[in-house]
Amino acid sequence: MNVPCNMQPTTKSDVYTFGVVLFELFTGRPAILRDPEPTGVTRWARQHMARGNIEGVVDPRMHGDYDVDSVWKAAEIALKCTEQASTQRPAMTDVVAQLQECLELEEGRTGGYENTSFYTGSGSGSSSNDPNLGYNAYASDGQSIDVS
Incomplete structure (x- = not known):
């Protein structure tokens, strides 16, 4: 296009x-x-x-x-x-x-979430409404990956 x-x-x-x-x-x-x-x-x-x-x-x-x-x-x-x-x-x-x-x-x-192998959530436990916070993805092995 x-x-x-x-x-x-x-x-x-x-x-x-x-x-x-x-x-x-x-x-x-x-x-x-x-x-x-x-x-x-x-x-x-x-x-x-x-x-x-x-x-x-x-x-x-x-x-x-x-x-x-x-x-x-x-x-x-x-x-x-x-x-x-x-x-x-x-x-x-x-x-x-x-x-x-x-x-x-x-x-x-x-x-529910506890049986899934991938979860996304706010990075530092602070309010996810803060646009300055990044998001982390947590793989099933517990490793955190910044996906902001």
Whole structure:
């Protein structure tokens, strides 16, 4: 997609970018795939999803350890975020609410956070409302990774 240099980012372009990142997260693939020819992960995922093939879209390293309904919902959110017409993209508050529903589906499957192997939270135990705080990801081995 060619974007003129004088265009400024908007909340709707941020939503589009978030949709691409969401696709990258659950597919385990980069934004641009290079086999056999360069194509975007959004186009690749749309093609697979159009055939009803969510298992072919999800990162194989997940080994099927996910709620299929949750993944479909996350994929549909990513699709909405990456609509060509910016007016068709949801507001970020709607995206967050829908992702919360995905999380609830996963929590229902796993019994909550304590059984998951990855948790994100505020870095120093201070209020997560402070925009100056980074976020840490905690892998199952307890190692902290700054993801700010």
